[in-house]
Amino acid sequence: MKTILRSVFAATVNDNLMLLQENYGSMDASGLGFDTLEDQAIWRYVKDFVVAHQHVPNLQTLSTHFKRIQEMDVVDRLEHVATLRPKLKGDFISHLENKADDRRRRLATEILKEAGGIITTGVTIKEGKTERILRGPVDAMRYVMDKAHDIVTPTTGARLSGEVTKDGDDFKREYNRVETDPLAGIGQYSGLQQMDEALRGAKRYELWTHAAFTGGLKSTLMLNWAYNQAIWYHHDVLIFSLEMPYTQCRRILYAMHSGHEKFKDIHEAVPYMKIRDGEMTPEEKDFLFKHVVPDLNNHAEYGAIHIEVADPEKTDFTVADLRARAELIYSKHPFSVLFVDHALLMSPRKWVPSTTERLNEVIRDCKKLAMGFNKGLGLAVFLLFQISREGYKAAEKNGGNYNLTHLSYANEAERSSDIVTATWLDDDMRKQGQVMIQCLKSRDQEPFENFRAGISWPTRRLSTLLEPFVEDIQHAGEAVDGDILEMS
Amino acid sequence: MSAKSTGNPDCPLCKGQGYIPVESKGPPAKRTCRCVLQQDLIANVERGLKRLSKQPPVKESPLLKHVENNLWINASKRWFLPHLRHVALRQSPTWFFKVITDADLMTAWLSSAALKGQSIFDADVLAQAVSLRYLTLVDLIDPPNLLIIRVGVKAARNVAMPEVFLEALSHRAHEGKTVWVWDTPVHPLRDGHLCYSSHVEEFLSDYGKIKVPPGHGPAQAVTTATTGKAQTHVGGHKPLPRVSPWKD
Numbered sequence: 237m238k239t240i241l242r243s244v245f246a247a248t249v250n251d252n253l254m255l256l257q258e259n260y261g262s263m264d265a266s267g268l269g270f271d272t273l274e275d276q277a278i279w280r281y282v283k284d285f286v287v288a289h290q291h292v293p294n295l296q297t298l299s300t301h302f303k304r305i306q307e308m309d310v311v312d313r314l315e316h317v318a319t320l321r322p323k324l325k326g327d328f329i330s331h332l333e334n335k336a337d338d339r340r341r342r343l344a345t346e347i348l349k350e351a352g353g354i355i356t357t358g359v360t361i362k363e364g365k366t367e368r369i370l371r372g373p374v375d376a377m378r379y380v381m382d383k384a385h386d387i388v389t390p391t392t393g394a395r396l397s398g399e400v401t402k403d404g405d406d407f408k409r410e411y412n413r414v415e416t417d418p419l420a421g422i423g424q425y426s427g428l429q430q431m432d433e434a435l436r437g438a439k440r441y442e443l444w445t446h447a448a449f450t451g452g453l454k455s456t457l458m459l460n461w462a463y464n465q466a467i468w469y470h471h472d473v474l475i476f477s478l479e480m481p482y483t484q485c486r487r488i489l490y491a492m493h494s495g496h497e498k499f500k501d502i503h504e505a506v507p508y509m510k511i512r513d514g515e516m517t518p519e520e521k522d523f524l525f526k527h528v529v530p531d532l533n534n535h536a537e538y539g540a541i542h543i544e545v546a547d548p549e550k551t552d553f554t555v556a557d558l559r560a561r562a563e564l565i566y567s568k569h570p571f572s573v574l575f576v577d578h579a580l581l582m583s584p585r586k587w588v589p590s591t592t593e594r595l596n597e598v599i600r601d602c603k604k605l606a607m608g609f610n611k612g613l614g615l616a617v618f619l620l621f622q623i624s625r626e627g628y629k630a631a632e633k634n635g636g637n638y639n640l641t642h643l644s645y646a647n648e649a650e651r652s653s654d655i656v657t658a659t660w661l662d663d664d665m666r667k668q669g670q671v672m673i674q675c676l677k678s679r680d681q682e683p684f685e686n687f688r689a690g691i692s693w694p695t696r697r698l699s700t701l702l703e704p705f706v707e708d709i710q711h712a713g714e715a716v717d718g719d720i721l722e723m724s
Numbered sequence: 725m726s727a728k729s730t731g732n733p734d735c736p737l738c739k740g741q742g743y744i745p746v747e748s749k750g751p752p753a754k755r756t757c758r759c760v761l762q763q764d765l766i767a768n769v770e771r772g773l774k775r776l777s778k779q780p781p782v783k784e785s786p787l788l789k790h791v792e793n794n795l796w797i798n799a800s801k802r803w804f805l806p807h808l809r810h811v812a813l814r815q816s817p818t819w820f821f822k823v824i825t826d827a828d829l830m831t832a833w834l835s836s837a838a839l840k841g842q843s844i845f846d847a848d849v850l851a852q853a854v855s856l857r858y859l860t861l862v863d864l865i866d867p868p869n870l871l872i873i874r875v876g877v878k879a880a881r882n883v884a885m886p887e888v889f890l891e892a893l894s895h896r897a898h899e900g901k902t903v904w905v906w907d908t909p910v911h912p913l914r915d916g917h918l919c920y921s922s923h924v925e926e927f928l929s930d931y932g933k934i935k936v937p938p939g940h941g942p943a944q945a946v947t948t949a950t951t952g953k954a955q956t957h958v959g960g961h962k963p964l965p966r967v968s969p970w971k972d
Contacts, residue, residue, distance in 0.1 A: 427751035464751045634867045664767045700753035712761035713813035717781035
């Protein structure tokens with residue numbers, strides 16, 4: 237457990253506070269404790285410190301505190317623990333899982349031993365102020381079922397079941413954890429300001445369906461979101477691309493990164509088409525290979541963008557296949573959001589005759605994946621969905637406004653999704669380098685009003701496009717009038 | 725899939741980029757430059773009504789302050805369209821307005837009947853064959869921020885016309901969205917008009933009224949004052965930021 241303890245405070249200048257804070261969150265949620273009194277004292281102080289300051293303490297703070305209260309054993313322990321290397325991200329979670337497994341094993345053995353006692357001799361247990369005698373096989377099995385929550389609960393504390401009217405303590409603990417976490421209630425941001433401010437990102441347990449017609453920038457939005465998550469917010473992401481091959485996604489992401497603001501004084505962005513067709517100028521190639529690629533590959537803080545394509549040997553790629561691979565990847569690289577491109581290319585678990593039924597089944601399974609991923613830990617799932625030609629035509633007549641009926645050929649998209657968004661663009665907007673984003677459903681918060689995002693076509697990079705100022709509109713309107721008056 | 729920047733290369737603000745970067749802690753954000761805004765506004769005006777941007781400019785318009793109020797405007801096409809253009813050019817390029825006619829209302833209302841294979845006895849609708857342009861009346865009237873209904877285009881009699889018109893007005897009122905009803909001095913909305921009924925008149929009594937005498941040119945000031953109680957728009961477009969950091 238000392239490695240775990242080392243991973244929740246900073247001891248060197250190279251320690252990444254954000255990742256240590258994530259470790260702290262996972263450890264706190266796991267409910268695991270420490271065996272020795274010294275470790276327990278350190279952990280207690282770390283918890284109090286995070287509650288007060290919203291970040292993890294460093295070695296000096298801890299050391300000063302324990303020296304001041306004359307706890308020299310704890311100071312010695314602290315100095316020993318500080319010499320270890322902290323584990324971060326997936327390594328930390330795996331380590332925590334192992335420790336939690338040990339605990340589960342011990343706990344399960346104890347519970348079964350107790351159950352054995354109940355069957356044979358009977359056991360007296362305390363329930364609040366009253367005492368109750370459990371005796372016989374029925375009581376024993378009830379006892380096992382009651383205690384099973386603690387065993388099957390995922391390590392990071394997601395509850396799979398419980399009795400709400402007796403669960404006040406856990407409820408209070410959960411609230412206190414949320415209150416002290418500066419990122420509580422915030423999901424994985426897309427990088428588009430209007431959407432993020434309104435919906436606060438894609439959250440765990442939620443299925444976010446994004447719909448658009450062919451060429452409506454579904455995959456582009458997904459890749460931009462994944463890029464922003466990794467590069468700007470430093471979270472790992474996983475993409476299941478069933479439409480585009482791995483190399484195509486990779487090319488787009490490198491083209492996007494070439495347009496990163498940090499390179500603006502070095503070179504302008506390299507268009508995707510030139511990378512694809514091998515038509516870069518020597519300067520562009522030099523810039524891409526010497527600046528963009530090393531930065532994307534070696535930057536310590538960037539999250540990882542894992543891209544998985546369907547197994548070429550398998551004709552049917554189901555949500556169950558996807559889940560198995562995602563859980564395997566998660567054990568090494570705990571990603572924050574899973575993107576699926578797109579629903580129509582997934583297969584249902586069992587054969588069904590119609591497209592509607594097939595899609596409904598896939599969407600239902602995706603919602604179950606969001607809820608039950610990794611033994612109930614949950615995950616934000618972002619699913620792309622193709623709108624039918626009829627839906628597109630209807631929206632065209634409504635000024636580009638989709639509604640949920642345009643998804644009705646797979647009615648589960650409307651029912652199972654927590655959030656439904658859509659993108660729209662016509663020829664004018666394409667020329668203007670703009671795309672309209674709309675919210676068709678939002679279960680847990682107010683939906684946002686339609687807004688436009690900017691798109692740089694050469695790199696496929698989407699960016700927040702803020703509404704113009706009133707006086708700029710007035711100025712532009714007058715300028716249009718002025719131009720016409722001058723011409724006449 | 726490629727489209728080049730639409731910015732003016734000589735623009736001193738954006739230098740042809742079309743956008744001004746906005747400071748942001750996260751991924752990049754930008755705001756449309758004034759030079760591109762002009763094109764966006766013209767495109768939006770055309771989306772509302774084809775060829776509206778070609779109307780002559782007017783210096784000011786009494787309609788501008790009523791963008792969020794229900795109005796009943798009695799004016800000629802020659803007067804109304806330049807004023808509508810003036811208003812539309814002073815809204816956000818994402819402002820959604822649409823000019824439809826009473827004939828469109830009837831076509832949309834009858835389209836669901838046509839889909840069911842029912843016989844339709846309406847000369848205007850039959851002339852266009854069965855329309856699938858809008859599957860329901862709501863598809864037509866609900867989406868815009870400002871809906872402008874031009875009455876008097878429908879020529880063939882249909883007894884349901886006043887009721888369809890009233891339904892459209894009631895639906896918009898229920899949704900808290902603004903409507904402008906536009907009739908002309910030569911064919912005013914009164915007894916004998918295909919859209920008229922006492923219920924319609926009663927409904928419109930709450931609307932602000934602008935009456936422009938026949939023969940008034942677009943540049944001439946309207947002497948007839950607005951009457952009636954304007955109904956304030958409840959829902960709708962988000963107010964835009966007022967202060968610009970860009971100075972001329």
